[in-house]
Structure formats: C-alpha cells, structure tokens
Amino acid sequence: MPPREGTYGLLAEFDTPGDLVRAARQARLDGWRRLDCYTPYPVEEAAEAIGFHRNKVPLVTLVGGLMGLVAMFLLEMWISVLAYPLNIGGRPTYSWPAFIVPAFEWTILFAGLSAAFGMLALNGLPTLYHPLFNAPNFRDGATTDKFFLCLEALDPKFDLVETRAYLTSFQPVSVVEVEY
Amino acid sequence: MGTTDLKPNDPAIDPATGEYRVIAPGQTFRSITEKIAGIVLTPTTPLGWLALFGVAGAGATMLLVAVTWLFLKGTGIWAVTQPVAWGFAIINFVWWIGIGHAGTLISAILLLFKQGWRNSINRFAEAMTIFAVVCAGMFPLIHTGRPWLAYWMLPVPLTMNVWPQFRSPLMWDVFAVSTYATISVVFWYIGMVPDFGTMRDRSQNKVAQYLYGLASLGWRGSVRHWMRYETASLLLAGLATPLVLSVHTVISFDFAVAILPGWHTTIFPPYFVAGAIYSGFAMVLTLAIPLRKFYHLEALVTERHIDNMGKVLLATGFIVAYGYGMEIFMSWYSASHWEAFMMWNRMFGPMGWSYLVLVTCNLAIPLTTLWSRKLRTSISYMFFISILVNTGMWFERFVIIVTSLYRDFLPSSWGTYRATKWDYMTYVGTLGLFTALFLLFVRFLPMIPMSEIRMMLPGAKITAKTTAEAGD
Numbered sequence: 338m339p340p341r342e343g344t345y346g347l348l349a350e351f352d353t354p355g356d357l358v359r360a361a362r363q364a365r366l367d368g369w370r371r372l373d374c375y376t377p378y379p380v381e382e383a384a385e386a387i388g389f390h391r392n393k394v395p396l397v398t399l400v401g402g403l404m405g406l407v408a409m410f411l412l413e414m415w416i417s418v419l420a421y422p423l424n425i426g427g428r429p430t431y432s433w434p435a436f437i438v439p440a441f442e443w444t445i446l447f448a449g450l451s452a453a454f455g456m457l458a459l460n461g462l463p464t465l466y467h468p469l470f471n472a473p474n475f476r477d478g479a480t481t482d483k484f485f486l487c488l489e490a491l492d493p494k495f496d497l498v499e500t501r502a503y504l505t506s507f508q509p510v511s512v513v514e515v516e517y
Numbered sequence: 518m519g520t521t522d523l524k525p526n527d528p529a530i531d532p533a534t535g536e537y538r539v540i541a542p543g544q545t546f547r548s549i550t551e552k553i554a555g556i557v558l559t560p561t562t563p564l565g566w567l568a569l570f571g572v573a574g575a576g577a578t579m580l581l582v583a584v585t586w587l588f589l590k591g592t593g594i595w596a597v598t599q600p601v602a603w604g605f606a607i608i609n610f611v612w613w614i615g616i617g618h619a620g621t622l623i624s625a626i627l628l629l630f631k632q633g634w635r636n637s638i639n640r641f642a643e644a645m646t647i648f649a650v651v652c653a654g655m656f657p658l659i660h661t662g663r664p665w666l667a668y669w670m671l672p673v674p675l676t677m678n679v680w681p682q683f684r685s686p687l688m689w690d691v692f693a694v695s696t697y698a699t700i701s702v703v704f705w706y707i708g709m710v711p712d713f714g715t716m717r718d719r720s721q722n723k724v725a726q727y728l729y730g731l732a733s734l735g736w737r738g739s740v741r742h743w744m745r746y747e748t749a750s751l752l753l754a755g756l757a758t759p760l761v762l763s764v765h766t767v768i769s770f771d772f773a774v775a776i777l778p779g780w781h782t783t784i785f786p787p788y789f790v791a792g793a794i795y796s797g798f799a800m801v802l803t804l805a806i807p808l809r810k811f812y813h814l815e816a817l818v819t820e821r822h823i824d825n826m827g828k829v830l831l832a833t834g835f836i837v838a839y840g841y842g843m844e845i846f847m848s849w850y851s852a853s854h855w856e857a858f859m860m861w862n863r864m865f866g867p868m869g870w871s872y873l874v875l876v877t878c879n880l881a882i883p884l885t886t887l888w889s890r891k892l893r894t895s896i897s898y899m900f901f902i903s904i905l906v907n908t909g910m911w912f913e914r915f916v917i918i919v920t921s922l923y924r925d926f927l928p929s930s931w932g933t934y935r936a937t938k939w940d941y942m943t944y945v946g947t948l949g950l951f952t953a954l955f956l957l958f959v960r961f962l963p964m965i966p967m968s969e970i971r972m973m974l975p976g977a978k979i980t981a982k983t984t985a986e987a988g989d
Contacts, residue, residue, distance in 0.1 A: 355979045377546060377715075378971040379743035382979050389741050394748040402756075409692075412672055413683045421680035428684065435684040438767060442692040445760045449700040449753055453707050456749035460742040462710075463734035470737070479738040480715040482546030482971075 345468035345517050346371075346489035347500050349509035350478065354380050357484035360507040361386035364488065367503075371492035375469070375485040383484075394456050401451025402444045409443035410436055472515045487515070539634045539973060541816035546971050549817065553965045554719050556812050562960065565811060570956045576949015583942035584659060592662045594939045600932045601922045605940040606660035608914040609947060611768060612796065613653035614694070615789075615910065617701070618761050619797020620646025624704060625757035628750070634825055636969040637817045641808065641958070642801050643705040648954040649800070650698045652947040657690070659943075686770035693767040700760060704753045710736050711746070711968040765790045772917065778859040779921030782847060788840030795833040795879070796910035798826050802903035804955065806896055808964070817965055820894045827893035830906065834884045837913075841880070855926060863920040867933065871916050878909025 351357040354376065361374050365387055374383040384390075413436040417423070422430045457463070469475050469487065479485055486509075488500055497514070504512045540549075587594060597604040620642040627635040658664045670691045672681055681688050713733035720726050736742070769785035802823070809818040848860035864872050883902050892898050924931045958964065971977060 354977065358979055374740040375738045376740055376743065377550075377738060378711075378968045378977065379747050380740060380979070381744070381747075384740040384744045387740065389744060392741075392745045392748055394745050395752065398749075398752050398756075416672060416680040417683055421678070423682055425682065425684050432684055438686075438689040438763070439683060439692040441763060442689075442696040442760075445756050445763075446696040446699060449703060449756045449760075452749045452752040452756070453703045456707070456745045457734065459745050460739075462736065462742070465730060465735045467735060467737055475737075476718040480711070480718045480736075481550045 342517050344490045344497065345515040346487045346495070347497075347504055348469065348472050348475065348513050348515050349486045349488075349504040349507065350474055350511045350513075351484040351486070351507075351509050354383065354484050356507070356509070357486055358382045358386050360486050360504075360509070363507070364486065367494075369488055369492055369494060371489040371495075373487050373489070375475070375479040375487065377479060377481055377483070380484070393459060394452060397455030397459070398448050398452040401455070402448030405443040405445075405447025406440055408447075409440040413439060468515050468517050472513050474511060474513065475515075483510075538819060539637070539821050540970065541819060544816060544974060546974060546976060549970050549974070550715060550719070550967050552814075552817070553963050553967050553970075554716055556959075557716065557961060557963060558720050558722075558725070560722075563811070566956060566960060570953060573949045573952035573956060576946055577953050578946075578949075579942050580946025580950055583939050583946055584655075586939065587659060587943070588664070592660065594937060596934055596936045596940055598932070600925050600930055601919055601934040603918050603922065604934060605936055605944055606656045608911065608918055609944055610653050610656035610660075611789075611914045612911050613649045613656070613947065613951075614697075614768065615765065615793030615796045616800045616907075617646040617649035617653065617697075617797065618765060618790070618793035619801050620644070620649070621697075621701060621704075621757050621761040622794055622797065623801065624708070625754040625761065628754045629758060633973055634822055636973060637814075637819075637965055638801060638805055638822055639969070640705075640708065640966045641804060641955075641964045643701065643708065644955065644958045644962075644964070645797075645800060645804060646701050647698070647705060648951050648958075650694070650701060651954065652951050654694060654698060655947070657694075686767060686774050689767045690771060693764045697760060697764045700753070700757055704757060707746075707749065707753065708966060709962065710734055711738065712963045712966060714738065715967055716963060762790055765793045777921055777925070778848075778853065778855040779844075779863065779917065782844065784840055784843045784847070788837065788843075791833045791836035791840065792910060792913060795830060795837050796907060798829050798833065799903040799906035799910070802826055802830075802899055803907060806900045806903070808959070810896075812959075812964075814965070817970065823896060823899050824890065824893045827887050827899060827902075830883060830902070831887040834879065834887070834906075838880050838884060841876075859921060859924075862924050863916060866920070866924065868920050868923065871912055871920065875909055875912040875916050878905045879913065883909075 349360065351360065357374055357376070358380065361372070361383055364372055370388075372387055374380070374387060376383060414431065414433075417432070417436070418430045469479075474483065475485065486504070486507075488495065488504065494500070501512055501514075595604060595606070597606070620639075623635050623642040624639040624646075627639075658667050661667065669675070669679070670681060670688065681691075683689075710733055713729050714736035717726055717729040717733050720729060766786040766789065769789035772780040773782060773785040775781060805818055805822070805826075809815055845860055848856040851857075863869070883906055886892050886898075887902070919934045923933055
C-alpha cells in the first residue's frame with residue numbers, strides 16, 4: 338500500500354477525447370507506466386494508449402459458468418439417483434436429458450454473477466474514497482463531459498515541477514495537483 | 518417507404534441516410550446529462566406523478582387485499598376448478614413474464630447486434646422487465662394455495678428428507694424464472710453504476726449524494742475500469758440472450774409436455790418466445806410514449822425509436838401469426854379427432870369470442886396497418902396499437918389456457934370459466950403494483966443511460982487526424 342500522504346499525482350483536464358488520447362499515447366511512449374485516463378464514457382483508444390489491452394473478465398466468467406453447470410448437474414444426479422429416487426412413469430432415475438435445463442440455467446446464473454462481481458472485484462470496486470475525488474474539477478467532470486489524464490506520483494519519472502511542465506505541453510484546460 | 522411523405526428540411530432527419538436521427542441534433546455531453554439527471558435531481562415532484570402514484574398505489578393496495586383474502590380462504594375464491602384448473606393466475610404469469618422479455622431483448626440482443634438506437638430505451642425497458650418479473654413471479658406462488666411452503670420447490674435439505682423432482686417442466690420453471698430475475702437485476706444494476714457516479718457528482722443534497730455515492734460503488738470512470746465494464750456488459754448480454762429464449766421456452770414446456778389437445782404441440786417454444794417479444798415491445802411503447810411526452814424527452818426518444826419498435830412489432834406479429842396458422846393446420850393435419858374438435862371449439866364454441874378478440878387485436882389491426890411509415894411514426898396511433906397488442910396478447914394466453922381446458926375428452930365433464938371478482942382484483946392489482954414500481958424508478962433513478970447516450974454524440978468520435986499526430 339502506498340503511503341496515504343503527499344501527492345497522488347497530477348491531473349490534466351481535456352475538453353475532447355481526441356486531445357486526451359494524443360496526450361496519453363505520448364506519455365506512454367515517453368516511458369510513463371503509472372498513469373490512467375478518466376472519461377465519462379468508455380474510450381477504447383485511451384485504454385489502448387496507456388497499454389491496457391486485455392482483461393480477465395472473460396476467464397472469470399467462463400470458470401463461473403462451468404462451476405454452475407457442474408454443481409447443478411451433480412446436485413440433480415445426487416438427488417434423483419441417490420438421495421430421493423422416484424419412479425415417474427418407469428423412467429430411469431438417471432434421466433440426464435431432463436437435467437439439462439436446470440443445469441443450463443445455473444450455467445447462465447453463475448456465469449452472469451461471475452461476470453458482474455468479477456468485473457467489480459478486478460476494478461477494485463467498491464472504493465468509496467479515492468484521492469481523485471479531492472480534485473476540484475474531477476467531480477462532475479469525469480462523470481459528465483471532461484477527459485482526464487493522471488500521471489501518478491508512484492511513477493519513478495514523477496517530479497512535481499517537471500511533470501507539470503510536461504503535462505502543460507499537451508495544452509490541457511488545466512493541470513491540478515491531487516493530494517491523498 | 519423513403520422520405521417522400523416527410524418534410525425535406527426536417528432537422529430530425531439525417532440528410533445522409535434519409536432516416537430519422539436516433540438523437541436530435543444540437544445535443545452535447547452536458548446537455549443530455551443535465552436533461553436526464555435533472556428529471557431525478559429536483560426537489561419538486563410533479564403533481565401528475567403524485568396523482569398517478571396515488572392511483573397505482575390504490576391498485577397495489579387492492580392486490581394486497583385480494584391476496585390476503587386468498588391466503589385466508591384458499592384458491593376456492595378464484596374461478597379455477599375442474600375442468601378449467603388453470604385460470605387467471607397462469608394467464609397473468611405468462612403475460613407478465615412475456616412483457617418482461619422485450620426489456621432483455623432490447624438490452625441484450627440489440628446490444629450484440631450493435632443497434633445504437635436501443636441506448637435511449639434500454640434502461641427503462643430493463644426496469645420494465647424487472648417489475649414485470651416481480652408481478653409474474655407472484656402468480657405461481659399464490660397459485661399453489663400454500664405459498665408459505667414454496668421453499669419445497671428448492672433443492673434444500675429439509676427434515677422431511679424430500680427432494681424436488683427434476684424431470685418436471687414445472688421444476689425447470691423454478692430455475693428458469695429465478696435465474697432470469699437475478700440476471701435481469703444484476704444487468705440492470707451494473708448498467709446504472711456509471712450513471713450513479715454522475716448522480717453522486719451532480720446532486721446538491723447531502724442525503725442524495727450519500728445514497729447515490731453508495732450505489733455508484735465509487736465509480737470514477739477510469740478507462741481500465743471502463744474496458745472491464747464493457748467486457749462484462751457484453752458477456753452479460755451474451756448470457757442473457759440464450760437465457761431469455763430459454764425462459765419462455767421452458768414456460769411453453771409447462772403446456773407442451775401435457776398431452777392435452779391445444780397444448781401438446783412442438784410449435785410452442787418459438788411461438789411463445791415471439792409472442793413474448795411482441796407483447797413486450799407493445800409494453801415498451803405503452804411506457805415510452807407517455808414518458809417522452811411528460812418528461813420532454815423527444816430529443817432522446819425520437820420518431821426513429823417509435824418507428825423501429827413498430828417494425829419489430831410487425832416482424833414478431835407475423836411470427837405469432839405463423840404460430841396461430843400452424844396450430845390450425847396441425848389440428849387438421851394430425852387427423853386427430855380431439856385436436857380438430859379443440860380447434861373448432863376454440864374458434865366457434867361458446868368461448869369463441871375470445872379467439873375473435875385475439876385475432877382482431879393481434880393480427881387484423883396491427884399487421885395490416887404497421888406497414889405504413891406514416892402510421893408507425895404517428896405517436897397517438899402507436900400508443901393505440903400498443904394497448905391493442907397488450908390486450909390481444911393477454912387474450913392469447915386466455916385462449917390457450919381456457920379454451921383448451923373447458924371442453925375436454927368427456928362431454929359429461931365439460932364446463933366453463935367465469936372469473937370471480939378476486940381474479941379481476943388480483944390482475945388489476947398487479948397492474949397497479951407494476952405502475953407504482955415504475956413510477957418510483959422514474960422518480961429516483963436515471964431512466965436513460967447517460968454514459969451510453971454520450972457515446973452516440975458526434976463529439977465522442979475520435980478522428981483519424983488525432984491518431985496520425987500521435988506519431989504511430
């Protein structure tokens with residue numbers, strides 16, 4: 338965990354997604370690694386610009402779905418064959434085609450819950466406090482119509498004065514220092 | 518078709534395609550955010566909202582009375598008896614769950630097909646789904662007569678050592694409907710998380726900031742978060758698509774697996790699914806048309822949406838018509854005396870009037886007039902059609918259930934079906950409950966997904982020039 342004092346980073350505000358992507362791409366090329374973009378809607382180009390290409394949500398979903406499938410099928414099998422065998426019109430106790438429907442439903446159920454909660458967990462949400470909320474222009478900006486690039490203090494290249502000058506070279510609307 | 522019947526310089530029409538625009542021109546990120554969030558973030562509740570909520574609340578109260586009396590006296594207060602052992606409860610169950618399906622279709626299937634126009638209407642269509650499932654889910658429970666024993670349907674260890682029977686479609690229904698309700702709620706909530714962030718940042722009221730802040734889970738719009746969020750949304754859409762088809766298929770199995778003429782047919786799964794989408798889109802129109810008028814959302818829910826929904830109604834209406842036709846054909850082609858009698862009795866027997874209502878509301882009026890673009894973009898006509906189709910689809914379920922049952926194999930056991938006041942009170946009560954829940958949604962939650970609308974504005978596009986200048 339980083340120390341919760343001092344500077345979190347420098348936050349540059351842009352008016353258009355194009356300006357943000359240009360700045361983010363250049364920062365990545367110049368060797369910045371601890372950086373993030375904040376946008377009011379998904380901007381795929383910005384994610385690519387900061388080198389974020391793939392995520393683990395599909396894998397989590399697949400594993401969850403398979404768990405649901407196996408769990409329900411085994412449950413049905415155990416109930417119908419071992420725990421409580423019923424003779425329904427002489428059908429075999431292990432009548433697996435009839436078990437497909439609930440097993441399918443649980444595949445969807447577990448996969449869907451894994452996708453949703455897995456996404457939140459990978460994003461580290463819920464995080465009700467974040468230093469960025471201290472920036473005066475961040476709230477009602479990042480969730481409405483402004484585009485932000487944040488260079489974080491944890492990056493070895495970070496220097497309060499030089500980084501501010503560097504960010505200003507992209508002609509942002511403003512550059513503000515964000516404190517913990 | 519074409520634009521000949523429209524004004525050539527109408528700003529609502531895109532000159533490049535000749536189609537109505539999905540979003541009216543002149544909107545910015547801030548203007549749409551202010552518009553949508555402003556509906557919720559105002560201390561004044563419109564008088565019309567209060568009046569309607571009063572009426573809907575009275576309906577919900579009536580439901581409470583009807584259900585309380587039912588629990589005290591048992592299902593004998595309803596009209597269900599031999600030979601019509603399934604009555605209003607199952608009709609309403611199938612009707613409500615069918616209405617819900619359009620919400621999932623709009624939010625999931627149209628997302629996968631990249632139909633951008635869905636963005637304006639998907640949030641309240643999903644809300645409609647959830648509230649419809651709430652109403653639908655109640656009926657099988659109260660229909661059992663002993664709802665306090667409903668947990669017997671779940672595979673849980675009980676002291677009686679009794680377990681459910683997984684070979685029955687009624688058991689499949691338990692899993693289909695409960696999964697559908699859960700996934701719909703999750704999809705709806707995840708869709709709202711970024712918008713809750715907007716509401717948190719825009720609200721001036723401390724309590725609202727706190728509550729929207731909690732609901733937003735601390736959303737801050739990081740692009741890494743957005744990318745995972747987009748993946749999860751796509752996956753949920755991909756999962757909800759087979760789910761929604763399976764739910765109504767399983768419901769149709771409740772009928773199709775029985776050996777009763779009129780139910781025992783293989784056309785039921787696709788025909789039920791198409792019927793569900795037909796009635797659901799009608800309900801979306803019933804809700805969207807007053808909403809866009811009273812909250813002045815004409816710039817976001819445009820004629821294009823009404824027109825497109827008219828086209829979906831037309832297409833699904835024809836699938837439903839094919840289903841009706843195939844039922845009639847099979848009753849003749851099967852060469853079964855019982856099938857043929859059932860169909861004759863359904864159309865011309867003492868309850869033939871219900872079949873006539875069904876054909877008029879579902880086929881005769883919508884499928885002949887929805888071809889006209891002028892009528893499809895006429896708001897009042899589409900509202901009329903939506904009410905008509907909702908009525909027709911309710912009667913479809915009435916026809917399937919009652920007219921298949923009331924004259925069975927043995928003439929001595931023939932009977933009829935006449936709903937009691939408790940049946941009507943329960944049905945009208947669920948309409949009240951649905952409306953009340955929907956009004957609460959409109960008042961407290963953002964009814965149009967702001968983040969998705971932002972993506973559709975011209976300002977959201979990143980030009981090729983930007984990419985070239987970045988030097989790669």
